[in-house]
Amino acid sequence: MTSMIKLPIAKWSVEDARNLYGTERWGNGYFNINNSGELVVENPSNSVNAEVSLMDIVRGMKERDLAMPALLRIENILDQSISQLNEAFQEVITAEGYRSEYCGVYPVKVNQQAQIVEEVAQFGAQFNHGFEVGSKAEMIAVLSTMDENCGLVVCNGYKDQEFIDLGLQATRLGFDCFFVIETLTELPILIERSRLLNIKPNIGVRVKMTSQVSGYWNSTSGDRSVFGLSSRQLIDVVDRLKAAEMLDCLKLLHCHLGSQIPNIRDIRGGVLEACRYFVDLCKEGAAMAYIDLGGGLAVDYTGAQSNAGQSRNYSLREYCEDIVDTIKTTMDDHQLPHPVIITESGRATVAYSSILLFNILDVAQFEPVPPKVSSENDHELIDNMREVLTYLTPARVQECYNDIHYYRDEIRELFKRGQVDLRMRSEGENLFFEALHRIRDVTRSMVHVPVELEGLDEALADIYYGNFSLFQSLPDAWAIDQLFPVMPIHRLDETPDRRAVLADITCDCDGKIDQFINTSGIGGNGVAEKTLPLHSLRADEEYYLGVFLVGAYQETLGDLHNLFGDTHVVSVRINDDSSFDFVKEIQGDTIADVLSYVEFEPAQLRLKFRNKVEAAVQKGRISARERQQMIKTFQASLQGYTYYEKEPSVESSLATLTE
Ligand SMILES: *Cc1c(COP(=O)(O)O)cnc(C)c1O
Numbered sequence: 001m002t003s004m005i006k007l008p009i010a011k012w013s014v015e016d017a018r019n020l021y022g023t024e025r026w027g028n029g030y031f032n033i034n035n036s037g038e039l040v041v042e043n044p045s046n047s048v049n050a051e052v053s054l055m056d057i058v059r060g061m062k063e064r065d066l067a068m069p070a071l072l073r074i075e076n077i078l079d080q081s082i083s084q085l086n087e088a089f090q091e092v093i094t095a096e097g098y099r100s101e102y103c104g105v106y107p108v109k110v111n112q113q114a115q116i117v118e119e120v121a122q123f124g125a126q127f128n129h130g131f132e133v134g135s136k137a138e139m140i141a142v143l144s145t146m147d148e149n150c151g152l153v154v155c156n157g158y159k160d161q162e163f164i165d166l167g168l169q170a171t172r173l174g175f176d177c178f179f180v181i182e183t184l185t186e187l188p189i190l191i192e193r194s195r196l197l198n199i200k201p202n203i204g205v206r207v208k209m210t211s212q213v214s215g216y217w218n219s220t221s222g223d224r225s226v227f228g229l230s231s232r233q234l235i236d237v238v239d240r241l242k243a244a245e246m247l248d249c250l251k252l253l254h255c256h257l258g259s260q261i262p263n264i265r266d267i268r269g270g271v272l273e274a275c276r277y278f279v280d281l282c283k284e285g286a287a288m289a290y291i292d293l294g295g296g297l298a299v300d301y302t303g304a305q306s307n308a309g310q311s312r313n314y315s316l317r318e319y320c321e322d323i324v325d326t327i328k329t330t331m332d333d334h335q336l337p338h339p340v341i342i343t344e345s346g347r348a349t350v351a352y353s354s355i356l357l358f359n360i361l362d363v364a365q366f367e368p369v370p371p372k373v374s375s376e377n378d379h380e381l382i383d384n385m386r387e388v389l390t391y392l393t394p395a396r397v398q399e400c401y402n403d404i405h406y407y408r409d410e411i412r413e414l415f416k417r418g419q420v421d422l423r424m425r426s427e428g429e430n431l432f433f434e435a436l437h438r439i440r441d442v443t444r445s446m447v448h449v450p451v452e453l454e455g456l457d458e459a460l461a462d463i464y465y466g467n468f469s470l471f472q473s474l475p476d477a478w479a480i481d482q483l484f485p486v487m488p489i490h491r492l493d494e495t496p497d498r499r500a501v502l503a504d505i506t507c508d509c510d511g512k513i514d515q516f517i518n519t520s521g522i523g524g525n526g527v528a529e530k531t532l533p534l535h536s537l538r539a540d541e542e543y544y545l546g547v548f549l550v551g552a553y554q555e556t557l558g559d560l561h562n563l564f565g566d567t568h569v570v571s572v573r574i575n576d577d578s579s580f581d582f583v584k585e586i587q588g589d590t591i592a593d594v595l596s597y598v599e600f601e602p603a604q605l606r607l608k609f610r611n612k613v614e615a616a617v618q619k620g621r622i623s624a625r626e627r628q629q630m631i632k633t634f635q636a637s638l639q640g641y642t643y644y645e646k647e648p649s650v651e652s653s654l655a656t657l658t659e
Pocket of ligand 1: 107110156258294295296344348
């Protein structure tokens, strides 16, 4: 039973919680647990050890009437990710005597939220950190947000005339704009428009890589990749540029191996292939000076440090070293000047800074109540079930498991035919759970557990109902089974005495999290845990969980399943003295908002409802006073949050009405 977590019997300490939930393994130094058992965020850019408890932030949100669920952004972490990346490349460049520079660009598609793009532009300016855009919309967002002399603007994607005009005009404004040719159709447009507008463009070419990449997100590379030029097309571009006397505009080679590349060897292989293209384009007479390696820098979601899909087997430093070293060696071999190195890290830049916070609404448990003493009215099948419990030993555990299923199924059959009543059936189900629990307890002490019984922990796990929508807030957990670290953000000084899976509040059976990062034998085998250790709920106390590393790709891929809308977004900045400020805040969608997204007109809805209740008054079904109450409830709901509200605005509006 390798997948089982051994819950320690000795007194529980926060150190045990650190091991169990793996904060140090996946947290990149940003997260820890304090002595009061609360999860803390460290101010990463600071040596004084400033830290803030997530529970203090939750309390601050409560005071501001910001209900759960909420997306929390820690601005210091975003800043730190940008400086880490730039400083790591800078250090390696200095150490290896590389004779050019690193220029990072942030790919907007990874998180296009204005507050993120603005922060990257503002904080990244000191490193000349630029942007990668893949559409006109992203281009417009970037041109109006960043300073023209702060970093590159790399234009990927299919470019029509308007896209190209935007870029050419930006070039005239002073932006360092690069047009990366992805298909042959955009080249004639670029040549013609730049002539017409009399602007010399910076041109790049995106090559189709044949290096195959392992990992979870791996279809971007290879011969059948939808992106990039084949070598034949590449030669075509060179010839056409030569004919147009524009070969001196071709300066940049672009490749993108894929996102979340777990294995460093794949990265090295890809860089080597890119270098080959680069060298030969130089030979062709192009003015090559930039090599852009795209994204792919992975995030260790599981903390396993392995080459399995959702992890990575290298450090940031190694990533930089392999890139700088491979390029330097190749260029030196061919006596070519060292090009500017560009990477387009998105995931690693924004993943860590966002946390989804939610409260637990309810729990379903699969626990038996103490079985009744036998009575003579009991059906004989019930007696048989009781009997099973008497011969339960490690040697006969599989037999007991088979028997208890057989009797339970028999009772269900007889119930269908009317030969067993509801009370008897209920007693049977209870004895069934009693038996399963005892069987599980027996298997815990066994070295070799029968295969069929290995899933018992899962089968008996609690279901904790969380106040969030998987489809809105964690779309990749649903669509591609991505794992994110999930854990309680308080009570970590107490033993987590339950095992659970999480269900969201959509009425979709796919709206659940039942795979968790491997907390025990981190072997990098990619096997996920089926249950998450949690604490029993307490009456009158909220229980809060956090889902971590959700800053990349989750925010705008989400959808309106069951019309649950955007959550509130709160941005916090941690100060050196461990205080913190709420620096930005965006109210989540109201019910009126989400209804209007699907083309309902809130004003019309109000009018129609008003007419309905007025008609009811006319028919004498309700009083005019009751009509007013109904309208108030309706109005308050329209303006309310789409998620479960503990103190619904309806109640408060009724209260004010009766005053
Ligand atoms: C998606 C994408 C990226 C970002 O990749 P990450 O792995 O998230 O860093 C970079 N460049 C291009 C061209 C992309 O399509």
